[in-house]
Amino acid sequence: MSNKGITPRNEDYSQWYLDIIDRAELAENSPVRGAMVIKPYGYAIWEKIKEQLDQRIKDRGCKNAYFPLFIPKSFLSKEADHVKGFAKECAIVTHYRLKEKEDGTGVEVDPEAKLDEELIVRPTSETIMYDTFSRWITSWRDLPLKINQWVNIVRWERRTRPFLRTSEFLWQEGHTVHETEEQSLEEVLGALEMYRKFAREVLALETLTGIKSESEKFAGANDTYGVEAMMQDGKSLQFGTSHDLGQNFARVFNIQFTNKDGKLEYPWQTSWGVSTRMIGAVVMSHSDDKGLVLPPKIAPIKVVIIPIYSDNDKDKILEYSKGVYNSVKEITEDIEFDDRDYVTAGYKFNEWEKKGVPIRIEIGPRDLENNQCVIVRRDILEKNELPVSNVQEYVENLLDEIQKNILKRSEELLVSNTYSVDSYEEFKDIISARRGFVHAYWCGNPDCEEGIKVDTKATTRCQTEEGRKNTGPCIYCGEHGEEWVFGISY
Amino acid sequence: MSNKGITPRNEDYSQWYLDIIDRAELAENSPVRGAMVIKPYGYAIWEKIKEQLDQRIKDRGCKNAYFPLFIPKSFLSKEADHVKGFAKECAIVTHYRLKEKEDGTGVEVDPEAKLDEELIVRPTSETIMYDTFSRWITSWRDLPLKINQWVNIVRWERRTRPFLRTSEFLWQEGHTVHETEEQSLEEVLGALEMYRKFAREVLALETLTGIKSESEKFAGANDTYGVEAMMQDGKSLQFGTSHDLGQNFARVFNIQFTNKDGKLEYPWQTSWGVSTRMIGAVVMSHSDDKGLVLPPKIAPIKVVIIPIYSDNDKDKILEYSKGVYNSVKEITEDIEFDDRDYVTAGYKFNEWEKKGVPIRIEIGPRDLENNQCVIVRRDILEKNELPVSNVQEYVENLLDEIQKNILKRSEELLVSNTYSVDSYEEFKDIISARRGFVHAYWCGNPDCEEGIKVDTKATTRCQTEEGRKNTGPCIYCGEHGEEWVFGISY
Structure with missing residues (x-):
């Protein structure tokens, strides 16, 4: 790593x-x-x-x-x-x-x-x-x-x-x-x-x-x-x-x-x-600046358990953590128990964040004392303390919740990057400043498509079913056109 | 087909x-x-x-x-x-x-x-x-x-x-x-x-x-x-x-x-x-002369159900057969319901035999009448009548039984094709007449191995762990040798 x-x-x-x-x-x-x-x-x-x-x-x-x-x-x-x-x-x-x-x-x-x-x-x-x-x-x-x-x-x-x-x-x-x-x-x-x-x-x-x-x-x-x-x-x-x-x-x-x-x-x-x-x-x-973010449904490791111990309480904390591990394992096989003792807990947090593991469970002396654990969700990096008796149900729901939340962000990303324009000037402004999916009329002539690409690097991405029904003047040549979605593609 | x-x-x-x-x-x-x-x-x-x-x-x-x-x-x-x-x-x-x-x-x-x-x-x-x-x-x-x-x-x-x-x-x-x-x-x-x-x-x-x-x-x-x-x-x-x-x-x-x-x-x-x-x-x-024989554990279709009907009793028999299908489906997803009406039942029997489906269930008017079905196992082509109420348990056990029986035949095939020889004459006789796994002493010299191959097409297949401990004169040159398994290989 x-x-x-x-x-x-x-x-x-x-x-x-x-x-x-x-x-x-x-x-x-x-x-x-x-x-x-x-x-x-x-x-x-x-x-x-x-x-x-x-x-x-x-x-x-x-x-x-x-x-x-x-x-x-x-x-x-x-x-x-x-x-x-x-x-x-x-x-x-x-x-x-x-x-x-x-x-x-x-x-x-x-x-x-x-x-x-x-x-x-x-x-x-x-x-x-x-x-x-x-x-x-x-x-x-x-x-x-x-x-x-x-x-x-x-x-x-x-x-x-x-x-x-x-x-x-x-x-x-x-x-x-x-x-x-x-x-x-x-x-x-x-x-x-x-x-x-x-x-x-x-x-x-x-x-x-x-x-x-x-x-x-x-x-x-x-x-x-x-x-x-x-x-x-x-x-x-x-x-x-x-x-x-x-x-x-x-x-x-x-x-x-x-x-x-x-x-x-x-x-x-x-x-x-x-x-x-x-x-x-x-x-x-x-993903974000901390690393990969994975939807739980394709995460090879959905939950990682990190026991945090010193020489004094090692055995107790490992035993307690194994209990949590066994409980969560009943709802998913995709679980990792990270008891490596040659790297610090901080190193581990960082590593699993980079790898996009949806849920991290930290278990230290205070958790052992209070019969709880600390749960960190990767998508929004929110930290919660939780009684261990609830951990199985909580993790099950949280995996669902994370999956939904990542989809919601994706929906918002798409919506907030979608534009509609009528003029070529507006088209060029948006494409150069923000890229995105730009809905615009195009006459269907490959020359116009090529002209737009040369000017802006934007290409037609696709025409949606609704787009086919919307007509207007081609942003490039002014002839009769239908609505297409343009964008700068990978 | x-x-x-x-x-x-x-x-x-x-x-x-x-x-x-x-x-x-x-x-x-x-x-x-x-x-x-x-x-x-x-x-x-x-x-x-x-x-x-x-x-x-x-x-x-x-x-x-x-x-x-x-x-x-x-x-x-x-x-x-x-x-x-x-x-x-x-x-x-x-x-x-x-x-x-x-x-x-x-x-x-x-x-x-x-x-x-x-x-x-x-x-x-x-x-x-x-x-x-x-x-x-x-x-x-x-x-x-x-x-x-x-x-x-x-x-x-x-x-x-x-x-x-x-x-x-x-x-x-x-x-x-x-x-x-x-x-x-x-x-x-x-x-x-x-x-x-x-x-x-x-x-x-x-x-x-x-x-x-x-x-x-x-x-x-x-x-x-x-x-x-x-x-x-x-x-x-x-x-x-x-x-x-x-x-x-x-x-x-x-x-x-x-x-x-x-x-x-x-x-x-x-x-x-x-x-x-x-x-x-x-x-x-x-496999046998009728076609493929598959161990149930790797059979894409473990059970095929073949309703046999005329225009008169079609609906009744299909309904009854579907009941059997649903019951067996609870123990395996690998099940096919063959209700094609453009080929004969005989054609179907033949086809699924060729394809090595481990269990065939035939259901005709007489079975409907007697609340039974006919079960044919592919490995030994044995036919049995069975009350439908038992079908689920019977099929589950039979799949195990077929898997075991095919392994048993494989064990017997290996044993009955295994020979031990002391002389090259005997070796050549057996290899030419029966091939098989022939245990024989070999000195380890590649020239002898090559000589044996040129004479008989047999090559060393491997030396088992026990073979290493058994020694005797090389069948080809008479020098000190260890026991190896020879055979004619694909």
């Missing part, structure tokens, strides 16, 4: 984020460019996320499977837009053997072990999956087909930041195939809503959902819907996406089914995913 | 195995050479295995983490034996971008996007992990360090078979670092024992454990211990391994810690892993 402090947010928000990742021991850079090592504490958060989201995905009727890491170059190339979107950031396997150098100084790629066709390390799995789907699907009885996988993904990003953008990351990708366009669109929005609810109910993150513009959509999709979260610096973070793939991939991979009338048809497809990026969103939106 | 039959074991054991993989819908070949698609039913078995083994690994004090997929070539090269062992079967990333061909016919590798240093897709993660460990470990307080990861692995195997040997597979790899050699050896044997118990208690597989010979050990290890299972054709299957790495990697990656006396020391390391190969072992040892 690092003893170093954390750069305050208002001093350098970007460094603050990196400090939290480091001091909370979530991840660190690896020797491989842009790839991170997810450390045990960070990975434990991922396991919590994965377990709860996996259940929701299965509840939607999806089954998990596993498809190959490598994608033949010819597969990736089949859908023209798709390959354009991913060609520039692929890791490419060209050889399958190393050999010893003749001068004995090490190993080199064996030129004789060149692959006939290069393999791309999956940047996403539409092509490798849909080739297989074309053999799995023959009749309407095979539909809907709903497959999900939890895997690693490689995209050769130029600028990387832990969790937010890394050349390798972990994600889940759901892929569904349907008889009708209607069912397919229902799935696209159903997955989107699953992500929105998961963000709220588990990650305590309020988000905005809506359709993406042409320039921001997934390469190969008809439409992409996004879940956008608001960070404390007013920037937005795309948290997950859900794609309406239409029949685009079905046509190029020749997925066809016999419909109920006995006719051959192309089915309709969707794909949707969220990644370890979620951890970045959680860190950035909930 | 394929309607095709299954090749009987005694006709073509190898084809029988492939048929089971196919008909039970566990996996299929992918368009990527040697890599398989793990289908939902096969993956669900993997999830059952993973969940239960993960808990045992955590109970040993290991924490999960995630390290990069790519390993810089220079890292892999650091430990001389290690790189020799893996150089011949690596997938190598040399470029990071595709570009459109000038003639517009597709994409090609962009020669300008060549990596300065090639990246190897991890064939195992010692090197990438231990480079990081060298920064994590400074003091004896940082030890033991126990890290595990569940990841995909790539080894460019020439001959592949689903689950048993694939160019990409899924596994867990545990890596531990210790202050003393003694602690490290305790971990090596502790992990081995964990695998042995897991095989027995969860996979219902009896195994043999012991140390491997020099020629069979892990590249870079001082010693490797293996868990060997017996298949129905008398061949053995290495199910998992645990390596004593000594200080070999610590020295080359410069992992050092200050010991309790304030002196810098190299720590002692272990690594150990099991993979999707376990599924191959389960399939091969338990």
Whole structure:
């Protein structure tokens, strides 16, 4: 555990984020460019996320499977837009053997072990999956087909930041195939809503959902819907996406089914995913200058118990503290008993605050005497004394209360960073001063979108369902427009 | 679901195995050479295995983490034996971008996007992990360090078979670092024992454990211990391994810690892993000519309920069957209600038998009349009629009974395929006629081991703890030897 402090947010928000990742021991850079090592504490958060989201995905009727890491170059190339979107950031396997150098100084790629066709390390799995789907699907009885996988993904990003953008990351990708366009669109929005609810109910993150513009959509999709979260610096973070793939991939991979009338048809497809990026969103939106703040539902350690003793009362206090520990353990397995005797209590407080443990229970001589304990909640750093007889019920309620409070703060963060403007001047003022989600009319012309981006760095984040109904003059060109949400995104 | 039959074991054991993989819908070949698609039913078995083994690994004090997929070539090269062992079967990333061909016919590798240093897709993660460990470990307080990861692995195997040997597979790899050699050896044997118990208690597989010979050990290890299972054709299957790495990697990656006396020391390391190969072992040892046989503890569906009705009694029978379903569901979530009306009951029986579902409950008009149901257990295909009032308790006990019975068969399979020989003639006779685990004296000379392999295809599988104490003349050269177990391995 690092003893170093954390750069305050208002001093350098970007460094603050990196400090939290480091001091909370979530991840660190690896020797491989842009790839991170997810450390045990960070990975434990991922396991919590994965377990709860996996259940929701299965509840939607999806089954998990596993498809190959490598994608033949010819597969990736089949859908023209798709390959354009991913060609520039692929890791490419060209050889399958190393050999010893003749001068004995090490190993080199064996030129004789060149692959006939290069393999791309999956940047996403539409092509490798849909080739297989074309053999799995023959009749309407095979539909809907709903497959999900939890895997690693490689995209050769130029600028990387832990969790937010890394050349390798972990994600889940759901892929569904349907008889009708209607069912397919229902799935696209159903997955989107699953992500929105998961963000709220588990990650305590309020988000905005809506359709993406042409320039921001997934390469190969008809439409992409996004879940956008608001960070404390007013920037937005795309948290997950859900794609309406239409029949685009079905046509190029020749997925066809016999419909109920006995006719051959192309089915309709969707794909949707969220990644370890979620951890970045959680860190950035909930944490403070003292360190990480975690919603209890994804906290690997929900409660830490810290006995404070001297040589005189050590045994008594440890015994008393163990009693509290055992009582709280009945309501959560995610509990730590910190009886290390080579660091001070103050060091421990600091460490668990940095790690965002929702509840800290301190037990010292005075507590032993008064049959009480001291409870500190991480979200607002409030300290309370409590009779030990109440501790179990109190902790159970407090975990709920903390989860709710963090969500409430996230809702407030989103609301207080949301603006509506009519003019481009106003737009530029707000974006440069406060960023945020700025609702403004846009005509839909990519040139205007690009112009706004060049001027302000703001891009369209999404169009909400209500936004579609609100019309007015495009802030950039004055033509007829619809309401879109702009922002500066991570 | 394929309607095709299954090749009987005694006709073509190898084809029988492939048929089971196919008909039970566990996996299929992918368009990527040697890599398989793990289908939902096969993956669900993997999830059952993973969940239960993960808990045992955590109970040993290991924490999960995630390290990069790519390993810089220079890292892999650091430990001389290690790189020799893996150089011949690596997938190598040399470029990071595709570009459109000038003639517009597709994409090609962009020669300008060549990596300065090639990246190897991890064939195992010692090197990438231990480079990081060298920064994590400074003091004896940082030890033991126990890290595990569940990841995909790539080894460019020439001959592949689903689950048993694939160019990409899924596994867990545990890596531990210790202050003393003694602690490290305790971990090596502790992990081995964990695998042995897991095989027995969860996979219902009896195994043999012991140390491997020099020629069979892990590249870079001082010693490797293996868990060997017996298949129905008398061949053995290495199910998992645990390596004593000594200080070999610590020295080359410069992992050092200050010991309790304030002196810098190299720590002692272990690594150990099991993979999707376990599924191959389960399939091969338990299944029969009707299809897959699964131990209930890893069966994605433990009980299937099949209502058998005509148009006249459909509603009544469905309602009655649902009652049975709800009752059994209270003891297991892994239950399926098969009310498909476009296939016959006979088709369903056949399908679920192929898929190895441990218990099938059939409910027809006669059962409705007599307030009973018909229960068929998959392991011995025995059929019983049962009053519905008893169904819950009966199923619960039967699941236990099936688990035990499959283990018992596995124990018998191992015992009945175990031989002891004193002469090479006898050895050759048994190996050629029956294969099996053949206990025989060997002097430890790799030339004799190689000679035996050339003559008979048999290799040393391992030396058990008792074997070490038994000595006699080497069956190949007559010199002083110890008892080893030989076999023909998958």
